[in-house]
Amino acid sequence: MITAEELKVKWLADRRKGIGGSDVAAVFGEKYGCPRALFLDKTGVEPDYEHTEASLDLFDRGHSLEPLIADRFQRETGLAVRRMPSRVSKDRPWMRVNVDRIILSSAELGPEFEGPGYLECKSADREVFFEMRAHGMPEHYILQLQHGLAVTGWGWGAFAVLEPYTFKFLHFKVKRDERLIDVIKQVEEVFWKRVKAGDIPDKLEDFNDSRCQNCGYRLSCRNAEALPKEKKRKRIYEPDDSEEMDIIVGNIKMLDASIEEAEAQRKIERQKAVILMGDREAILVSGQGKKLLNSMRSGRQSWDTKALDTEQPQLAARYKRRGEAYSVLLMYDVNGNDE
Numbered sequence: 421m422i423t424a425e426e427l428k429v430k431w432l433a434d435r436r437k438g439i440g441g442s443d444v445a446a447v448f449g450e451k452y453g454c455p456r457a458l459f460l461d462k463t464g465v466e467p468d469y470e471h472t473e474a475s476l477d478l479f480d481r482g483h484s485l486e487p488l489i490a491d492r493f494q495r496e497t498g499l500a501v502r503r504m505p506s507r508v509s510k511d512r513p514w515m516r517v518n519v520d521r522i523i524l525s526s527a528e529l530g531p532e533f534e535g536p537g538y539l540e541c542k543s544a545d546r547e548v549f550f551e552m553r554a555h556g557m558p559e560h561y562i563l564q565l566q567h568g569l570a571v572t573g574w575g576w577g578a579f580a581v582l583e584p585y586t587f588k589f590l591h592f593k594v595k596r597d598e599r600l601i602d603v604i605k606q607v608e609e610v611f612w613k614r615v616k617a618g619d620i621p622d623k624l625e626d627f628n629d630s631r632c633q634n635c636g637y638r639l640s641c642r643n644a645e646a647l648p649k650e651k652k653r654k655r656i657y658e659p660d661d662s663e664e665m666d667i668i669v670g671n672i673k674m675l676d677a678s679i680e681e682a683e684a685q686r687k688i689e690r691q692k693a694v695i696l697m698g699d700r701e702a703i704l705v706s707g708q709g710k711k712l713l714n715s716m717r718s719g720r721q722s723w724d725t726k727a728l729d730t731e732q733p734q735l736a737a738r739y740k741r742r743g744e745a746y747s748v749l750l751m752y753d754v755n756g757n758d759e
């Protein structure tokens with residue numbers, strides 16, 4: 421069986437042959453993606469700065485959980501899924517996709533979801549998972565799935581998402597969006613022409629952009645700016661394997677999970693109430709002893725303290741106040757970043 425390390429090497433070699441599903445975010449400059457970094461990758465430039473452990477762990481996590489997610493999707497939907505080799509677009513050979521799984525066609529799905537479907541398997545941390553459940557998939561995942569449909573030519577796909585800590589799971593079907601696919605094809609074509617012509621995209625404007633801070637090309641792309649900063653003190657964690665502490669931390673984890681879930685659910689219910697109220701400004705729900713008022717408020721005021729510090733440093737120093745120091749308990753995953 422192919423190991424995660426071998427798969428990663430093959431995946432890196434294959435991705436230089438064209439634009440794959442996981443590249444679309446970078447082509448569009450969405451979320452974690454940067455067109456310049458993608459250009460450097462596609463033109464075979466070796467990264468000059470180490471990737472963070474976290475990004476490698478996430479790749480391994482996604483690869484290891486994929487069969488489990490596909491299996492769960494199959495069990496929960498009753499739809500059969502199969503592995504399949506990567507696919508290349510017929511009319512645009514530089515458009516490619518690694519299909520997580522093909523969903524075999526099923527007459528039970530009706531005419532809207534005819535033919536085979538494209539399954540995109542994702543694993544997501546609690547916060548991201550509840551965000552997806554409350555507000556739908558983020559743009560870069562939508563682009564990724566529609567890219568997959570553009571390459572395969574299939575009419576529909578589905579997301580299957582697992583939250584690995586509580587094993588909560590969600591899945592839903594998505595139809596092919598011809599207008600979005602046209603945009604994806606156009607933007608990817610422009611990008612691929614630039615790759616072939618050696619026309620490197622501009623740097624992102626702000627080096628403080630988190631994409632730059634974690635980029636494998638940050639040394640050559642940002643030169644001196646990327647030189648390692650002063651070394652931070654290495655924190656020592658003293659082991660505490662007492663039963664009492666184990667129970668307390670377990671309780672905190674459980675409560676954190678329920679609070680996040682309850683908050684996500686609360687958001688959904690509030691949105692449902694607003695939709696149900698329609699044009700009505702105020703309603704009385706006597707069964708629950710509550711009055712609901714849907715009123716417009718002016719936007720929250722905020723200060724650009726960064727600009728104030730830079731442009732008016734004296735004024736900022738004069739009026740800035742710092743409260744008394746207080747202690748706060750922070751909790752990180754064992755392999756997580758605690759900075």
Ligand code: SF4
Nearest residue numbers: 454457624632635641
């Ligand atoms: S350092 Fe920033 S601008 Fe340069 S390639 Fe990386 S993400 Fe893009």
